Amino acid sequence: MDIITKDIHLQTNGFSDIINLTPKIDSIVSETGFSDGFCHIFAVGSTASISTMEFEPALVKDIKEKLEDFASKNMKSHHSETWGDDNGFSHIRATFMGPGITVPIRDGKCIVGTWQQIVVIDHDNRSRKRHVVVQIVGK
Amino acid sequence: MDIITKDIHLQTNGFSDIINLTPKIDSIVSETGFSDGFCHIFAVGSTASISTMEFEPALVKDIKEKLEDFASKNMKSHHSETWGDDNGFSHIRATFMGPGITVPIRDGKCIVGTWQQIVVIDHDNRSRKRHVVVQIVGK
Amino acid sequence: MDIITKDIHLQTNGFSDIINLTPKIDSIVSETGFSDGFCHIFAVGSTASISTMEFEPALVKDIKEKLEDFASKNMKSHHSETWGDDNGFSHIRATFMGPGITVPIRDGKCIVGTWQQIVVIDHDNRSRKRHVVVQIVGK
Numbered sequence: 001m002d003i004i005t006k007d008i009h010l011q012t013n014g015f016s017d018i019i020n021l022t023p024k025i026d027s028i029v030s031e032t033g034f035s036d037g038f039c040h041i042f043a044v045g046s047t048a049s050i051s052t053m054e055f056e057p058a059l060v061k062d063i064k065e066k067l068e069d070f071a072s073k074n075m076k077s078h079h080s081e082t083w084g085d086d087n088g089f090s091h092i093r094a095t096f097m098g099p100g101i102t103v104p105i106r107d108g109k110c111i112v113g114t115w116q117q118i119v120v121i122d123h124d125n126r127s128r129k130r131h132v133v134v135q136i137v138g139k
Numbered sequence: 140m141d142i143i144t145k146d147i148h149l150q151t152n153g154f155s156d157i158i159n160l161t162p163k164i165d166s167i168v169s170e171t172g173f174s175d176g177f178c179h180i181f182a183v184g185s186t187a188s189i190s191t192m193e194f195e196p197a198l199v200k201d202i203k204e205k206l207e208d209f210a211s212k213n214m215k216s217h218h219s220e221t222w223g224d225d226n227g228f229s230h231i232r233a234t235f236m237g238p239g240i241t242v243p244i245r246d247g248k249c250i251v252g253t254w255q256q257i258v259v260i261d262h263d264n265r266s267r268k269r270h271v272v273v274q275i276v277g278k
Numbered sequence: 279m280d281i282i283t284k285d286i287h288l289q290t291n292g293f294s295d296i297i298n299l300t301p302k303i304d305s306i307v308s309e310t311g312f313s314d315g316f317c318h319i320f321a322v323g324s325t326a327s328i329s330t331m332e333f334e335p336a337l338v339k340d341i342k343e344k345l346e347d348f349a350s351k352n353m354k355s356h357h358s359e360t361w362g363d364d365n366g367f368s369h370i371r372a373t374f375m376g377p378g379i380t381v382p383i384r385d386g387k388c389i390v391g392t393w394q395q396i397v398v399i400d401h402d403n404r405s406r407k408r409h410v411v412v413q414i415v416g417k
Contacts, residue, residue, distance in 0.1 A: 001140050001141065001142060001276075001279050002279065002417075003279060003314055003315060003316075003415075003416070003417065005314060005382060005384055036142055036144060037142060038142075038179060038274055038276075040316060040380050040382065042380070042381065042382050042389070044389060044390060044391050044394070045391035045393075045394055046330060046331055046332040046391055046393050046394040046395075051234045051235075051237050051238070052185060052233075052234065052237075052238045053185055053230060053233070053234040054185040054218075054230055056218070056221075056222075057217075058216075058217035058218045058220070058221040058222070058227075059216075059217070059218040059227065059230050061217045062216045062217050062218050062227050062230070062231055063230075063231060063234055066210060066231050066235075071344060077336075077337075077340045078335075078336035078337070078339045078340050079332075079334070079336045079337040079340050081336070082334075082336035083334075083336070088336075088337065088340050091331060091332055091337050091340070091341075092340055092341060092344050094330075094331070095329045095330065095331040095341055096235070096329075096344075096374070096375060097235060097237070098237060098329050098330075098375070098376060098379055099329070099330045099379060099381075099394070100379060100380055100381075101237055101238060101239060102179050102181070102239055102241060102380060103181065103238075103239075104144060104179065104181050104272045104274050106144055111181070111183060111272050112183060113183050113184035113185055115184075115185050116183070116184055116185040116238070117185075133382045133389050135316055135382050137142075137276070137279075137316075137415070138142070139141075139142065140279050140280065140281060140415075175281055175283060176281060177281075177318060177413055177415075190373045190374075190376050190377070191324060191372075191373065191376075191377045192324055192369060192372070192373040193324040193357075193369055195357070195360075195361075196356075197355075197356035197357045197359070197360035197361070197366075198355075198356070198357040198366065198369050200356045201355045201356050201357050201366050201369070201370055202369075202370060202373055205349060205370050205374075235374070236374060236376070237376060240376055240377060240378060241318050241320070241378055241380060242320065242377075242378075243283060243318065243320050243411045243413050245283055250320070250322060250411050251322060252322050252323035252324055254323075254324050255322070255323055255324040255377070256324075276281075276415070277281070278280075278281065
């Protein structure tokens, strides 16, 4: 067994912008040549999350609306009042959803459903560069 | 160190039906003969989640009620309106909770609390077959 | 590759008390001497969670308030009514947030953001001893 660590850098729009990482992760997994193992995907920073979802435009809208409902971009927060950066809601969303997930690999491919894509959600309140770490552990 | 990948197939009732996977996982871990390592449990598909909880009937009711409160089966969603499958709420619940967890193993056993069971929650809006992947990494 | 399992025992105040584990985890990772790998952090028990956040007092307050908003310590629950331990809300919070996370390691250090700390959140309704398992897998 061995471990390979790769980086994905991407530009996001914030406010829970959702980006499909699956094609990039599939190609990273494929390049390792590992047949069996798993893939860990981790969002660096305290205002982004990783999860899976059916990546289609209507559901992207639904998830964004539910996140707005859960912790609105207009909510008052001690964090925003203290630091003046207005992104208390971003932190709250990220801490609830968590920074990463692990996906199993078999026959050189991620074992996911046909309508299950791996996504990064950037909850921050501005466009920014994001760093996602992808680790493949396998044989 | 080595990795062993196993599949659990089960029948669920949907609407956040909660099923205790612990006995099955304990037996998979035991069969590997690994003393130290960890176990990753992953729900294939975009409408199910894995977590831990005290698996007792009253709390099962509470969790289901909180999920209904969080994203009701009667909520309107762009996903349901677009695709007509009425399970937007299922996707939202699943993406928030996440598709998998990892549990440490020591002395050949999962390190969990006495009242901490590993569960799959099927959020979909119908009875269906579920596929859960269990990977044991250890030595 | 090898795996090393360590235990953290700590005293918490309950009601979603949030404790920064980063210094302890940094020192565990450093002691392993591993250059590349990952670290899995798992809360034993069904009323605690692990996540990441910017660990600063204002945001600690915000997260605790949002958890209270999500599942109040005064909420009625079947669990509390059945068992008389008044901590149904603690279980609900813990099951939603999940019991653990995995963090990548490179050059002997956790790859996290400058303002991203690893925390345990004890949702229980009393002061108690907590057991967190830290596993380092690497080379």
